[in-house]
Amino acid sequence: MNRREVIGGLSLGASALLLGGCDKLNADPGVRKILIGAEGLNLRSQRLLAGGLAREYRRDQMSPVFRTNGNTRPASATYQAHAATNFTDWRLVVDGLVARPLAMSLRDLGAFPQRAQITRHDCVEGWSAIGKWQGPVLGDILKAAGLSERARYIVFHCADAFGSRPYYESIDLYDAFHPQTIMALLMNDRRLPMGHGAPIRLRVERQLGYKHAKFVMRIEARERIDNLYDGKGGYWEDVGDYAWYAGI
Ligand SMILES: Nc1nc2c(c(=O)[nH]1)N[C@H]1C(S)=C(S)[C@@H](COP(=O)(O)O)O[C@H]1N2
Numbered sequence: 001m002n003r004r005e006v007i008g009g010l011s012l013g014a015s016a017l018l019l020g021g022c023d024k025l026n027a028d029p030g031v032r033k034i035l036i037g038a039e040g041l042n043l044r045s046q047r048l049l050a051g052g053l054a055r056e057y058r059r060d061q062m063s064p065v066f067r068t069n070g071n072t073r074p075a076s077a078t079y080q081a082h083a084a085t086n087f088t089d090w091r092l093v094v095d096g097l098v099a100r101p102l103a104m105s106l107r108d109l110g111a112f113p114q115r116a117q118i119t120r121h122d123c124v125e126g127w128s129a130i131g132k133w134q135g136p137v138l139g140d141i142l143k144a145a146g147l148s149e150r151a152r153y154i155v156f157h158c159a160d161a162f163g164s165r166p167y168y169e170s171i172d173l174y175d176a177f178h179p180q181t182i183m184a185l186l187m188n189d190r191r192l193p194m195g196h197g198a199p200i201r202l203r204v205e206r207q208l209g210y211k212h213a214k215f216v217m218r219i220e221a222r223e224r225i226d227n228l229y230d231g232k233g234g235y236w237e238d239v240g241d242y243a244w245y246a247g248i
């Protein structure tokens, strides 16, 4: 059986599994309101009709060149010091509405089961590239931290900024616990290069490129995002009026 058939066969099962895993979420009146009501046709049609999984590709379909976009070298002195020491003393913080705040080294992150996926990245500026990403599943990290019942959003705080505005992004729990939502440590089988977000970046495969936060330093579980920065849930959402739910 080739990879494509495996993925094709998986998609029904995985979306059933996903729905199973989301029973608790669906039972939450707030989440039900988001899924059914307020967020617009794109979110609803993607989630109810698309069958759940982003397409995965074969090795021979990988792009020979995967360009970088946005910031490629965070200016912060702290970040640069970590980069100079191969992120040995760097820690990924997981905090906010969690029972057990975490500060994880690259080794800790490597100890989670690692998921690999070859997917297509689509930038809103009109380019795409197919690459391989590997790292722990975000849901496993959130389970390790013990997400509070009050948490509705997962926010990714990045090391870089445009001027005085730090880059950040956010997703809801449906995408946070999606089986293809991973924190990538490897790109195309190598440690994530700085330009692509070293040491770790988000892959949230059914959304556009700007949601895939690079240089993630801190993952924060929150009840609300309307009281963070300009309240739209992400850097480009705040400054460029980009959609918060950027379904492909
Ligand atoms: N921290 C951070 N994450 C970011 C960006 C950025 O500038 N800073 N740019 C976004 C955009 S618009 C795209 S298309 C992708 C580009 O990822 P790449 O550089 O690996 O191609 O990262 C996204 N994540």
Ligand SMILES: [Mo]
Pocket: 069, 122, 123, 124, 125, 209, 210
């Ligand atoms: Mo982008």
